[in-house]
Amino acid sequence: MISGTGTTATKSATVTVSVNVLPACTAGTTTSGTTSFGTLNFGTLYYLNKTIRLIGQPNAGAILVQCASGVNYQVVLSTGNSGNVAQRYMTGATSGQHVNYNLYTDANDSIVWNNTTGVTRPGTGQPEWIPVYGQLPAQSTPIVDTYTDTVQVTVSW
Template sequence: MVPVLPATAVTKTASVGFSATLVAACTAGTTTNGTVSFGTLNFGTVSFLSRPVSVAGQQNAGAIQIRCNNGTAWRVGLGGGNSGNTAARYLVGGPSAQRITYNLYTNAAYTTVWDNATGVAGIGNGQTVYLPVYGRIPAQATPGVGSYSDTVQVTVTW
């Protein structure tokens, strides 16, 4: 009879590496059916434009919602809308495509036009931020009654 020798355990060790790469990233607005929106900055119902009309964007109503990961530098620009010119925006409507001049600003003092070149910038911290857009219709001749509107492109870069 052949003696049975005890089995000897063999242990081998090795290491395996794991890694992850985080890239700068931002999200903006609310997405519904594939369309990103920031809501509507509504100047309200006005009878005459003999005085300026001012409004500040709020969450889901004209404020720009942005969230960037920690340490990511971002910038938000606003396009010229109907006019194509950020210095001379206008709403179009009424009975015969009339215009109401207005503009969008970065501050409540209405001193800095929110353009697409400088825009508003910051550094992300991973939290959602709402950037209020300040809109003002200056005093002007009141055009025909009706609804007036504009659509402005929002550009987020990081």
């Protein structure tokens, strides 16, 4: 039996591993290419003689935003049918009559959610649901109809 000592050669080198994280955000739920935040639905009402308040919930009027940590973002809401954030209204499908409402950034309905300053927050890297506070003020009850409005949500970062 012949035994010998063998020598082992080794060589070390490095491999650089990197990732470039961009300032990015996603918003809403996308189905078949359409992004939505759901419907802020005041329900079925018989009379509008008292103020009705509503808080948007996930997939039902709340706004879902996910931004990379450290990325500040802003959410603004358009005027809808009225052309005026201070006086939003829903329009009847067949009557053309209006039901007044507005959208707020706070539960006290003291800050109208507008199309210029809106809501600004820092991204955390996690999904964040931002509630939209809706209010139907007491008003004359219009004729029976289905009243709707479409408000554009814009998320900027």
